[in-house]
Amino acid sequence: MLSPRLQNIYQCIVPGRPLWDIGCDHGYLGLQAFATGLCEPVHLVDRSALVIGQLRQRVEQSWPKGPGVGLQICHCDAEKDELSVRGGTAVLAGLGLWTILRIVDCQFPQGPPKGTRLVLACVLKEEQLRVQLRRRGWFLQHEELFAENGHVRQLLACQASGEPLEPFWNDSDCSRDNGLWPTYLAERRLYFSVSQSSEPDLVYLKQALQQRFGLEKK
């Protein structure tokens, strides 16, 4: 069973095509796509030796005779090693903005290849991610907001064609009203006001204490 966040990401994967889960960690997403036959081949990619070791163990338990060539486990740093991602879906989830961009630049130095979808769930700074992807020639295929650990996050699916990638939530057919929009805006307002404050950490700390312990505002 995938978490609601991973389920949202799963639904953006192009079926019947290869999948690269880059920075896969636990590998739940790719393993599910492989087990259900959604994609083949499935490439599980991570730069952590520990993660890859645990993943191999999990795969051995689930497929004692071996998973076959349809499941590839790759121990590499996707910021440096080219994975030949062509035609299908590359998922980069739970990674920071600059890690995502370094990986995108390494994997797609010529810009977006035709028929390749990027599915991105950035940890923060999603607006900056959108601007940077737009500069690199990516267009929006789908976007949605999802709730995670008390925050509202954005999920983006980008390709070589689609809607223009605006820095903020698009006024387009891709956008879906799932009730999270007001919370998302409120969070963003807080984020920008804190970022622009001369003492951002103190402001943030004060607000966090006020919210947690109900201290009076002064």
Ligand SMILES: C[S@@+](CC[C@H](N)C(=O)[O-])C[C@H]1O[C@@H](n2cnc3c(N)ncnc32)[C@H](O)[C@@H]1O
């Ligand atoms: C927070 S986990 C995210 C796991 C999963 N994608 C998810 O969204 O639940 C980030 C993973 O990305 C891996 N990672 C970070 N930078 C990487 C890179 N340059 N190449 C490959 N893996 C990377 C880390 O080792 C870690 O396992």
